Amino acid sequence: MTREITYVEAIAEALDEELSRDDDVILFGEDVEEFGGNFGETEGLYEKHGRDRVRNTPLSEIGIAGMALGAAVGGIRPVAELQFADFAATAGDEVFNQIPKQPYVSGGRLEAPLTIFAPSGAGIGAGAQHSQSVHSWLGNVPGWVVVTATTPYDAKGLFKSAIRDDNPVFFLPHKMLSETKGEVPDEEYTLPLGEAVVEEDGEDVTVVATQLMFHRAKEAAAEVDADVEIVNPRTFAPLDTETIAESVRKTGRLVVVDETVERYGTQGYIANEIVENEFFSFDAPPKTIGVKDVPIPLSPPLEQEVLPSADRIAAGIESLF
Amino acid sequence: MWERMTQDVNVDDDTARRFLEEMLRIDIFEEETKERFGDGEIPGFVHLSGGHEGSHVGMGAAMRDEDWLAVGGARLIGQYIAKGVPLPEIMAELYGRVDGSNRGHGGQMHVADVDRKLYGHAATIGSGQNPAVGLALAEKVKGTDNVAVTTIGDGGTSRGSFHTALVFAAYWDLPVVFVIENNQWAISTPAESLSPDSLSDYGDPHNMATESVDGSDVEEVYRAVSDAIERARNGEGPSVIESRVVRLVPHFEGDKETYRDEAEYERLKEEKDPIENYRERLLENDVLTEGEIEDMVANIQDEVSEAVEFARESPEPEPEAAYEHVYRTPLYGQGE
Incomplete structure (x- = not known):
């Protein structure tokens, strides 16, 4: 049996269930108590689990991320929540130098089973410092498991797995999807990390897409005269290239669309992984689509200009035929 | 010529002997490290602890085995020894060998031993204090009375992350002891150009207990850190201690120290060497004889030689080991 919930409710349910299941799980971040998080993602948790388990922090991502690392090792x-994914940069040393590297430099003796989650993505007119998709930054630092969520089903199942995983996991919901609805199972479930999933079967072209871009790719697929297979990577690092490669072996065409900046971005990395290993499966050059190489502007027409639209994705697909 | 005044020994004889022995262990281990590095046996670069031994040993002795140490600053090896990491494991790690504390993945700046509650080091100076706050939080959540001690140099206190850690520790009154080893020099930048009279004053805006002590006196550091740990264990929150030490060595091996005044440097070596001073003090107070100290030194030299042999005989890692320990696999649910 399933029921319909919103994406934000899925996140709140994942937190609630993991706080209930495991006494070692604690949640902290800015405004996670009565305020309930910017998008309602921590609503009701403090009242239910108490102030020892759900803690407001002072305003410092350095403190939040650094404390998460120590608490995990301890x-x-x-x-730990960062209010916007862009703020990974305000805790730059913790996010790029400390958390992903300490287990490695310890020779595996030290374990850091922490999760940082932060809403990412553009589309709400939040400007250049509250709209970025940062999984390309994080994916460039070995040590992080980098996970994105596309539907309420993904958001709940992947977040629960992120919390249970023994690696540092950066979990990235997309803020434009907060109020979208979807089916989740009535019973408890988790979804595997490190595994991509074929969301839509097709024969002619593989489109790799996640978060908001997945939904736009679906729109694009309905517009074009081709049978589109859509693969959702779910985990960006380490990436499940095999599921994508298997799809391309079938379709012979690849479009990678992602909301990260195109320059040195996820799209080029994913395309390269497949081209290097599956070159002779291709019937056309791969196509990569991302945010244009500019900061995200505020005004809606400007913002939409730089984000991949369904039309741009459709044009990308059609360019391969 | 500076005259030493006879100072009392304020700890019992066994403890006093242990203090001197542990400081000598750091010194002899490091002198050997310097030689081995000079001969090209140790890769990378090394920072030595000369002048900081009293601070390291006093702090280490004040801690229980169950208390966490998150080391900071650049004077590291002495702190690893003071936390009880066996010399062979440290030396093999300096050599980058498989039997090193970190299997050769870390080196001099990253010795970590979580079983002995040594968190390790944030080699980006000043980033170890927020993890220390997290370690204290974990102990509090688990309901223990263990504390987290974290060190930083004078240079590191200029990082915002240090001040954030004070904010976070104070916010929940967590059991953290911040020890600032002020050796007057952030490589070549003098600490006297910083505005506080004492760097422990940085705890004042947070209403923390603070104290500034002569860090070249092992007993002073032992007393001050013990008091701070006691407060932390009793739920009285974090403290900031400034341990005023003297850097009697270059920043790292190879630093020509063109920025130091030679006469002043010589005076400090004469007056502020924690080992020499304590040695004299124990002799004057009849805690040890010259002969006993010679035996102590000889025993430590044997220990250190064994550590070097252990490191030399430990195999180099297989190149493929570079790919281990990036992730714990399978990831949750992967392949099921």
Whole structure:
């Protein structure tokens, strides 16, 4: 049996269930208590689980991320929120130098089972410092498991797995999807990390897309005169290239669309992985589509200009035939 | 010529002997490290602890085995020894060998031993204090009375992350002891150009207990850190201690120290060497004889030689080991 919930409710349910299941799980971040998070993602948790388990922090991502690292090494399972994914940069040393590298430099003796989650993505007119998709930044630093969520089903199942995983996991919901609805199972479930999923079967072309871009790719697929297969990577690092390669072996064409900036972005990396290993499966050159190489502007017409639209994705697909 | 005044020994004889022995262990281990590095046996670069031994040993002795140490600053090896990491494991790690504490993945700046509650080091100076706050939070959540001690140099206190850690520790009154080893120099930048009279004053805006002590006196550091740990264990929150030490060595091996005044440097070596001073003090107070100290030194030299042999005989890692320990696999649910 399933029921319909919103994407934000899925996130709140994942947190609630993991806080209930495991006493070592604690949640902290800015405004996670009564305020309930910017998008309602922590609503009701503080009242239910108490102030020892759900903690407001002072305003510093350095403190939040650094404390999460120490708490994880110290033997508990912290889940820490940054209010916007862009703020990974304000905790730059913790996010890029400390968390992903400490388990490695310890020779595997030190374990950091922490989760940081932060809403990412553009589309709400939040400007250049509250709209970025940062999984390309994070994916460039070995040590992070980088996970994105596309539907309420993904958001709940992947977030629960992120919390249970023994690696540092950066979990990235997309803020434009907050109020979207979808089916989730009535019973408890988790979804595997490190595995991509074929969301739509097709024969002619493989489109790799996640988060908001997945939904736009679906729109694009309905517009074009081709049978489109859509693969959702779910985890960006480490990437499940095999599921994508298998799809391309069938379709012979590849479009990678992602909301990260095109320059040195995820799209080029994914395309390269497949081209290098599956070159002779291709019937056409791969196509990559991302945010144009500019900061995200505020005004809606400008913002929409730089984000991949369904039309741009459709044009990209059609260019391969 | 500076005259030493006879100072009392304020700890019991066993503890006093242990203090001197541990400081000598750091010194002899490091002198050997310097030689091995000079001969090209140790890769990378090394920072030595000369002048900081009293601070390291006093702090280490004040801690229980169950208390966390998150080391900072650049004087590291002495702190690893003070936290009880065996010399062979440290030396093999300096050599980058498989039997090193970190299997050769870390090196001099990253010795970590979580079983002995040594968190390790944020080699980007000043980033170790927020993890220390997290370690203290974990102990509090688990309901223990263990504390987290974290060190930083004078240079590191200029990082915002240090001040953030003070904010976070104070916010929940967490059991953290911040020890600032002020050796007067951030490589070549003098600490006297910083505005506080004492760097422990940085705790004042957070209403923390603060103290500034002569860090070249092992007993002073032992007392001050013990008091701070006691407060932390009793739920009285974090403290900031400034341990005023003297850097009697270059920043790293190879630093020509063109920025130091030679006469002043010589004076400090004469007056502020924590080992020499404590040695004299124990002799004057009849805690040890010259002969006993010679035996102590000889024993430590044997220990250090064994550590070097252990490191030399430990195999180099297989190149493929570079790909280990990036992730714990399978990831959750992967392949099921």
